[in-house]
Amino acid sequence: MAVVSEAQAPKSIGASDRRFRLEGLGLTLVLVVLILFFTWVNPRFGTLANLANVLTQTSTYVIVAMGMTFVIAKAGIDLSVGSMLALSTCVFFGLIEAGWPWPIALPLMFLLAMALGAFNGLIIAFLAIPALIATLGTMVAFRGIALLHSAGKLYYGLPPAIVWLGQGKVLGVPVPIIVAALFVAFSWWLFNKTTFGVHVRAVGGNREAARLAGINVARVEVLVYTLMGFAVALGGLLWIARIDGTQATLGTAMEIHVIAATIIGGTSLFGGRGTIYGTLLGAILLSMLNNALVIAGVEFFWQLVAIGCIVIAAVTINNIRENRIGWISRIRHRRAPAK
Amino acid sequence: MQRQEAAVSTGEVLVAMRNLDKYYGGLRALAEVTLEIRKGEILALVGDNGAGKSTLIKTLSGAVEPDGGEILVDGRPVSFKTPKDATDAGIETVHQTLGLVDTLDVPQNVFLGRELTKKVFGLFPQLDQAAMRRRTHELLQRFAISLPTLNEPVHSLSGGQRQTIAISRLLLVEPKLLIMDEPMAALGVDEGSKVLDLVVKLRDEGLTILIISHNLEHVFAIADRIAVMKNGRLVAVVPSAATTREAVVGMITMGASGVRTEDRQWLS
Numbered sequence: 239m240a241v242v243s244e245a246q247a248p249k250s251i252g253a254s255d256r257r258f259r260l261e262g263l264g265l266t267l268v269l270v271v272l273i274l275f276f277t278w279v280n281p282r283f284g285t286l287a288n289l290a291n292v293l294t295q296t297s298t299y300v301i302v303a304m305g306m307t308f309v310i311a312k313a314g315i316d317l318s319v320g321s322m323l324a325l326s327t328c329v330f331f332g333l334i335e336a337g338w339p340w341p342i343a344l345p346l347m348f349l350l351a352m353a354l355g356a357f358n359g360l361i362i363a364f365l366a367i368p369a370l371i372a373t374l375g376t377m378v379a380f381r382g383i384a385l386l387h388s389a390g391k392l393y394y395g396l397p398p399a400i401v402w403l404g405q406g407k408v409l410g411v412p413v414p415i416i417v418a419a420l421f422v423a424f425s426w427w428l429f430n431k432t433t434f435g436v437h438v439r440a441v442g443g444n445r446e447a448a449r450l451a452g453i454n455v456a457r458v459e460v461l462v463y464t465l466m467g468f469a470v471a472l473g474g475l476l477w478i479a480r481i482d483g484t485q486a487t488l489g490t491a492m493e494i495h496v497i498a499a500t501i502i503g504g505t506s507l508f509g510g511r512g513t514i515y516g517t518l519l520g521a522i523l524l525s526m527l528n529n530a531l532v533i534a535g536v537e538f539f540w541q542l543v544a545i546g547c548i549v550i551a552a553v554t555i556n557n558i559r560e561n562r563i564g565w566i567s568r569i570r571h572r573r574a575p576a577k
Numbered sequence: 578m579q580r581q582e583a584a585v586s587t588g589e590v591l592v593a594m595r596n597l598d599k600y601y602g603g604l605r606a607l608a609e610v611t612l613e614i615r616k617g618e619i620l621a622l623v624g625d626n627g628a629g630k631s632t633l634i635k636t637l638s639g640a641v642e643p644d645g646g647e648i649l650v651d652g653r654p655v656s657f658k659t660p661k662d663a664t665d666a667g668i669e670t671v672h673q674t675l676g677l678v679d680t681l682d683v684p685q686n687v688f689l690g691r692e693l694t695k696k697v698f699g700l701f702p703q704l705d706q707a708a709m710r711r712r713t714h715e716l717l718q719r720f721a722i723s724l725p726t727l728n729e730p731v732h733s734l735s736g737g738q739r740q741t742i743a744i745s746r747l748l749l750v751e752p753k754l755l756i757m758d759e760p761m762a763a764l765g766v767d768e769g770s771k772v773l774d775l776v777v778k779l780r781d782e783g784l785t786i787l788i789i790s791h792n793l794e795h796v797f798a799i800a801d802r803i804a805v806m807k808n809g810r811l812v813a814v815v816p817s818a819a820t821t822r823e824a825v826v827g828m829i830t831m832g833a834s835g836v837r838t839e840d841r842q843w844l845s
Contacts, residue, residue, distance in 0.1 A: 432704060433702070436681065436692060436704065439680060444678040444680075447675075448678065450672075450676045451676065451689040
């Protein structure tokens with residue numbers, strides 16, 4: 239239990255509330271400093287064209303990371319996002335190849351991804367399987383179905399209307415950036431301004447208290463993973479439209495990028511707390527780092543090493559902030575006994 | 578702390594328990610307990626560990642179904658199968674675990690599960706954060722609860738402040754009976770006395786309160802009547818002004834045989 243400091247009696251209600259909360263300020267500064275640094279090292283990085291390119295490439299990760307923010311704030315995790323993306327995009331391409339018109343195939347892809355997400359939610363809520371294990375299982379199973387369905391095939395050739403979503407521009411701004419921005423705005427509203435958002439954080443923060451308060455915990459669980467499925471479909475759509483193709487191995491190791499973006503942003507892996515703006519910054523930060531490493535000619539495999547280290551570092555920083563590491567919090571309390 | 582006389586109690590019975598029985602296997606946790614809770618009083622339930630206090634309040638809060646006997650609220654027989662049945666009948670319980678979500682702020686905790694919403698563009702339901710904050714403020718003001726901050730996560734608040742938030746949560750619906758299970762147990766002296774003040778204030782506002790406590794000093798400071806239990810039986814219900822701590826300790830440890838001659842009239 240946390241040590242409660244017996245502070246002097248407060249004088250009024252809400253007197254010391256902060257009017258303006260500057261959450262994510264630190265991360266914003268890190269991002270700006272990194273952009274300046276990379277540009278100083280290599281002027282090609284700071285060009286508008288390259289930054290737009292980075293944002294376009296990161297749009298899929300940003301969108302999927304939005305869903306992951308809800309999942310992690312609910313004290314869950316979803317390792318199956320990459321497999322869901324591969325399966326739903328392969329099925330979509332399959333329908334297009336079979337001659338289905340895209341206005342029918344597209345909603346079916348979204349429904350399929352949401353059903354896959356809901357399936358995750360259902361087995362977690364009703365079979366009491368820990369989210370880590372449940373989605374580890376579906377990660378492998380969904381990938382298997384995708385491989386079975388496509389039989390190793392490389393799909394290409396989408397209708398122009400779909401390709402426009404990945405490659406088109408509106409007033410000079412790439413369409414994927416616009417779609418991602420709209421979805422971020424929607425996610426921010428849903429997370430911070432709706433009953434659903436509060437219930438997600440309540441279930442993540444204290445499941446039993448949420449249940450006692452009359453919240454249907456299982457319903458929240460299933461809805462969160464269904465939302466995750468929707469985010470995967472939207473992110474997947476932008477991705478396959480941009481490269482005009484897909485295959486059953488698309489999105490492999492995607493979960494680590496998306497989880498990393500969410501955690502770097504400041505969403506607590508232990509649930510109850512999350513930030514949409516932070517996740518957005520986290521996803522952009524990761525992509526920029528990748529891009530800078532590519533420009534610097536660093537081998538791809540080093541990027542994997544970097545991401546793995548960043549995830550561990552981000553969780554450690556979070557743990558220090560939340561006083562979860564016994565020996566560090568003891569040192570901190572010794573230095574500052576008055577809290 | 579000076580004991581204050583009940584300002585509101587009219588002697589009218591709010592909740593009546595008649596011959597409540599509860600068995601856990603061979604163990605008789607409640608043995609024909611008959612107890613009345615009067616409107617506007619603070620009734621303290623005392624007794625040793627295993628005396629049946631918790632089982633008794635669990636039957637009142639709907640967590641446990643009695644094997645025999647009946648419960649009447651406002652003279653009408655009720656049957657609580659779930660905690661929701663009890664809250665529907667106007668009986669709210671502050672559990673020892675408080676039931677707060679540490680990562681949410683004060684208004685979010687107070688309104689958890691019954692959030693206020695408004696429509697944006699007449700279409701999308703959105704949280705009415707301003708209204709929830711205002712009503713939380715009013716609620717805290719009404720009971721003179723002071724909190725330094727409303728929009729920080731409640732884990733940053735002290736034990737006593739968290740306790741008051743857990744209580745405020747329940748006051749939102751204006752319950753008839755408020756049950757408190759060891760509300761001062763985990764608190765420091767200063768914080769504990771603040772919670773005691775709050776309990777008295779709630780009584781003066783007209784609330785009826787059933788409180789479990791091990792601390793007889795607290796019990797004598799606030800309770801109008803004291804109900805003593807031992808081995809699942811109700812030993813006696815005494816007005817706290819008419820008895821002494823020694824007498825109550827005697828009843829807790831020795832049951833009916835420990836009752837002083839002058840207290841014989843209170844025997845059940």
